[in-house]
Amino acid sequence: MPLLFRLLLVAASLAVSGVDPTSGAAPSAGASAYNASMCHTSFMCGAHDIHYPFYLSNESRVIDGVARSYCGYPGMAILCDATTTNATLRLAEGTNYTVLAIDYDNNTITLADADALAVNNDCPRPQHNVTIPPEAWLNFSSAGNSTISFFLDCNLTGAGDPPPPPNIVRINCTTGFGQGRLPSFLAPAQLGAQDAGWLFRACGEVYVAPVLSELLASPEYGPRLGSGGYGDVLRGGFRLSWDPSAGPCYECELSKGQCGYDQAGVFLGCLCPDGSVRDPDCGDQVHLAGQKDANRRKIAIGAALVLFLLLLVMSFLYIRKKRQYKMTYSSGSGLLKYSISGGTPRSRGSTDMDSGNVHHLQTHQFPYEELEEATGGFCDTRELGDGGFGTVYKGQLRDGRVVAVKRLYNNGCRQVEQFVNEAAILSRLRHPNLVTFYGCTSSRSRELLLVYEYVPNGTVADHLHGHRAAERALPWPLRLNIAVEAATALAYLHAIEPPVVHRDVKTNNILLDADFHVKVADFGLSRLLPPDGATHVSTTPQGTPGYVDPEYHRCYQLTDKSDVYSFGVVLAELISSKPAVDVTRDRDEINLAGMAVGRIQRSQVDQLVDIDLGFGTDEATSMAMTMVAELAFRCLQQSGEMRPPIREVLDVLKGIQKGGVKEGDEGERKKDGLPRVPCSPDTVHVSWESFSTTPSISQ
Structure with a gap:
């Protein structure tokens, strides 16, 4: 037991030195230092008492002699000019919001657009959307906020245009909407896909403004929204919230410290009352302050004894577990058992694949x-692709099945965790639009290998903008069907119990079989939502750049709406044929999500879509692509609360697909425009049975 003896030596040395081994932040002569005098603990700005986690925009802390740290949370700098009574928060470049109220007990701040407050009329003309920078620790409050959608300068003179939808309100103000301008409208409630799609095409500008629900529904403003009441609602503001329990600040603030961040929003450490900078918290600099050395030594010795006893118990359990393992696997059962009673391996802090709990998959x-033989010794010519965790090879099993074998890079802790996570989740899923999982090697095998059905037609990314894009094998009806089937797979994942959040939805993980039907793959980053009805999992953000939900990146809270955001990027790729990230594009359009939102807001859908798909030449195709663009716009909202659930996304896509079908299509084609062909025997080897706890929603 060499590890046990090393741990005992560490515990003994800590006890002799008088340090509590249970403390994560023992004093150190080399600890960084900071100068707190450059930051106000509290200051008045107009009628508002401003203090941590907000800070003055021109303040910074000096750490190790360099002024490089904010005095509060990133993105929460208050502009306070001595000549004015207003406190201002700048969310993005050129967009200032006046602070109306701060509720430190409930962690909310109420803001109003400074432009709306500054104008001298009742009808301010919207100029921009509310954008929260990714590094900011602010989010739209889930309680009390609604939205007003503005459709400005709408051309209603086109021949055959339908009348405006009945649930929108015309803006009858003269200032900003008067002579020489086309009609403008607002929608105090969310519009249907068809109405919204028509307005996106007809109107010059589209903006969505958050407002307080109580003002929007009030009898004072509601009846006169179109004649200036909306201006009063805008001036009433909206709420943002912050979550001190997210990220590394929680433990730091519990220990009486304050979080330190550099100018790029990177966590520097916990700024402690004694002037030191520690990670992750102030530790015994606060909790043991004032105690005598003798008391500290007693605590350390007691902790060492406890640690010693724990190590003895752990050693006993380890030996017992090892014996049980040998007995279990000597029987050659050929089955891998995995407990799901406590969630995923990360949520339980365990990667034990041989759990003895009662409920197993x-x-x-x-x-x-066998897998080495099936892949020709993992021959380079059999390689199908290379991902973040491993390489995938084509192989043929002894029973004749053609398979894809994922070979993880090494057997480090993270690879074992990803291996266990994917095996555990896929073993309980059955759906025709999910890749079929055949099994895996043992976690104690020479290498970690996962075995799936072979999907022969590559990825959607290959056909949109990859090495197969020149084939032009994905016309618009096929792309629309891909969107429907991918949404069907995600809706299934979100509906089972407990729900599964994929966390890495992207066109590289959407495979196509021989008949161009979707197979969603790669569940290594997926997570189960807690079975107690919780709406999120707190975890470090992971995923692929360009697809990661900005709210998840900001708040460390993974929800099913994170998949919806990623799927919105997929929709943008399907209509544009552009990759999610392209550094050769203009700086503001490197991320396809930002490009799509901007162009859709400016009614420039024709500058976003792939013209070769028939946009502008075929009316039905143009209508369908515009409606998919509007749906992508909704999925790509910064706040998860403003995104539709995946079930609604699926319903809208099915409606678009149905509306775009031309009756009387000839040949062996289905209503969705795809050929009627049987399923490939290479891609389906099991019946699609349904468990009682996993309802099928693929209809």
């Missing part, structure tokens, strides 16, 4: 030698 366990 089972999947086939392959010998390493």
Whole structure:
């Protein structure tokens, strides 16, 4: 037991030195230092008492002699000019919002657009959307906020244009909407896909403004929204919230410290009352302050004894577990058992694949030698692709099945965790639009290998903007069907119990079989939502740049709406044929999500879509692509609360697909425009049975 003895030596040395081994921040002579005098603990700005986690925009802390740290949370700098009574928060470049109220007990701030407050009329003309920078620790409050959608300068003179939808209100103000301008409208409630799509095409500018629900629904403003009441609602503001329990600040603030961040929003450490900078918290600099050395030594010795006893118990359990493992696997059962009673391995802090809990899922366990033989010794010519965790090879099993074998890079802790996570989640899923999982090797095998059905037609990314894009094999009806089937798979994942959040939805993970039907793959980053009805999982953001939900990146809270955001990027790719990230594009359009939102807001859908798909030449195609663009716009909202659930996304896509079908299509084609062909035997080897706890929603 060499590890046990090393741990005992560490505990003994800590006890002799008088340091509490249970403390994560022991005093250190080399600890960084900071100068707190450059930051106000509290200041008045107009009628508002401003203090941490807000800070004055021109303040910074000096750490190790360099002024490089904010005095509060990133993105929460208050502009306070001595000549004015207003406190101002700048969310993005050129967009200032006046602070109306701060509720430190409930962690909310109420803001109003400074432009709306500054104008001398009742009808301010919207100029921009509310954008929260990714590094800011602010989010739209889930309680009390609604939205007003503005459709400005709408051309209603086109031949055959339908009348405006009945649930929108015309803006009858003269200032800003008067002579020489086309009609403008507002929508105090969310519009249907068809109405919104028509307005996107007809109007010059589209903006969505958050407002307080109580003002929007009030009898004072509601009846006169179109004649200036909306201006009063805008001036009433909206609420943002911050979550001190997200990220590394929680433990720091519990220890009486304050979080330190550099100018790029990167966590520097916990700024402690004694002038030191520690990570993750102030530790015994606060909790043991004032105690005598003798008391500290007693605590340390007691902790060392407790640690010693714990190590003895752990050693006993380890030996017992090892014996049980040998007895279990000597029987050659060929089944891998995995407990899901406590969630995913990360949520339980465990990567034990051989849990002895009562409730188990089972999947086939392959010998390493069989998979080595199936892939020709993992020959380079069999390689299908390379991902973040491993390389995928094509192989053929002894029973004749053609398979894809994922070979993880090494057996480090993270790879074992990803291996267990994907095996555990996929073993309980059955859906025709999810890749079929055949099994895996043991976690104690020479290498970690996962076995899936072979999907022969590559990824959607290959066909949109990859090495197969020149084939032009994905016309618009096929792309629309891909969107429907991918949304169907995600809706299934979100509906089962417990729900599964994929966390890495992207066109590289949407495979196409021989008949161009969707197979969603790669569940290594997926997470189960807690079975107690919780709406999120707190975890460090992971995923692929360009697809990661900005709210998840900001708040460390993964929800099913994170998948909706990623799917919005997929929709933008399907209509544009552009990659999610392209550094050769203009700086503001490197991310396709930002490009799509901007162009859709400016009614420039024709500058976003792939013209070769028929946009502008075929009316039905133009209508369908515009409606998909509007749906992508809704999915790509910064706040998860403003995004539709995936079930609604699926319903809208099915409606668009149905509306775009031309009756009387000839040949062997289905209503969705796809050929009627049987399923490939290479891609389906199991029946699609449904568990009682996993309702099918693929209809």
